[in-house]
Amino acid sequence: MSTEQTKLMMNGLWNNNPALVQLLGLCPLLAVTGSVVNALGLGFATLLVLVGSNLLVSLIRNRVADDIRLPVFVMIIAALVTIAELTMQALTYELYQILGIFIPLIVTNCAILGRADAYARKNPPLLAVLDGLSMGLGFAVVLVLLGAMREFLGQGTLFADMHLLLGPMAQNWTLVIIDDYRGFLFAVLPPGAFVGMGLIIAAKNTFDHYQKMQKLQAQPLAEAGSKRVRVTGTIA
């Protein structure tokens, strides 16, 4: 991988994560992360649409005047989502019945328009696809993490109903973490989504801050101003 490609992957997954840093696509994110299986379903569907829309936008990037680019992008994304929905209905009806509820939600995901405008319209198709892939993956990882947190707190289980998405092989994947759990309604309802999301963002920021401090310590110049000086083995 070249540096540009590595940077793209790191941006999507961590540094510029659509859900944790850009805070895009929160509407579908908060709506469906009540369980791991729903989160995975939306994550997968979003990933596909994001890659497709980035590719199309990149392909037409030299044919659209700047003034009208946004309506054109919206049309492309809406058409792509509708075509995906129709195709799924025609070819994989079972999958449509499971993922169907997520597809209209994808249209409300501003991360897709965001990536089209911020990256795909300025870059060649291959890089745009890679950007879509990494952003989609970054989004999906956060979805699944939040889904796992809320499912665990709300219902005391993990991976319940995975067979609806992955077929019979996932029939017995349900982990009952706490037997006879009474359920914690707050985690399942929307407020739980906001609080859980806040906690994940806070954890990421704390980690980043810690990393930065570590780096600052490694440079003697910056050490003087830092109030959180800690002597570690790395300083000679």
Place this chain on the structure above:
Amino acid sequence: MSLEAPTSLTASIRTGAISLGVFAVLTAAAISLTYVAGSESIAANKAAAKARALGEVMPPHLYDQSLLSAPQNLVDYGQLNVSSDAVSYAAVKSGNTQAIVLPVIAKDGYSGAISLLVGIDQHGLIQGVRAIEHRETPGLGDKLERKKSAWVDSFNGRSLANTPTDDWAVTKDGGVFDAFTGATITPRAVVNAVHQGLLYHQRHHSALYSVAQEQ
């Protein structure tokens, strides 16, 4: 970014409008093509899914011809909260109607209407209940789906005769049907709707069974 640089405002509006129009036509054409190409299999898939749902509320020993083959319009459809184009399906065996699948809508779900299919045999015993459309909270109210919980099976074998009117309620309200943890409104709505279905079946018994037998 455009290929030819517009020289004036009118020219730039013109190019913008034309390319917007071109993209609108292209995207609409792409969607139309997909729709035309897929509409037949979509219709077939929907019919198959409906047949599957009907099969789930009606045990196979009660019919020997497709449940979809004998739909009939409903009199007094308002009692089931369904629209005028809703139909019931008869389970016909050796030319005799053995049971009926009624569409019932519970209007008072937690997030709007819950659309149900209720299979009832000619003696008024429930053969099966399935939710075919709902928007109940994932993780709470959606336990009314058979694939997520066996709760709907608690209706099987119930009838007006073996379950008195007062018992058609969730346990919290003094009835015999369990509620879900954290969600009482959903089961309450479904229990009421299924009860309505049974009352309708009793009230219109002769109409439901005579019409089908003429076919």
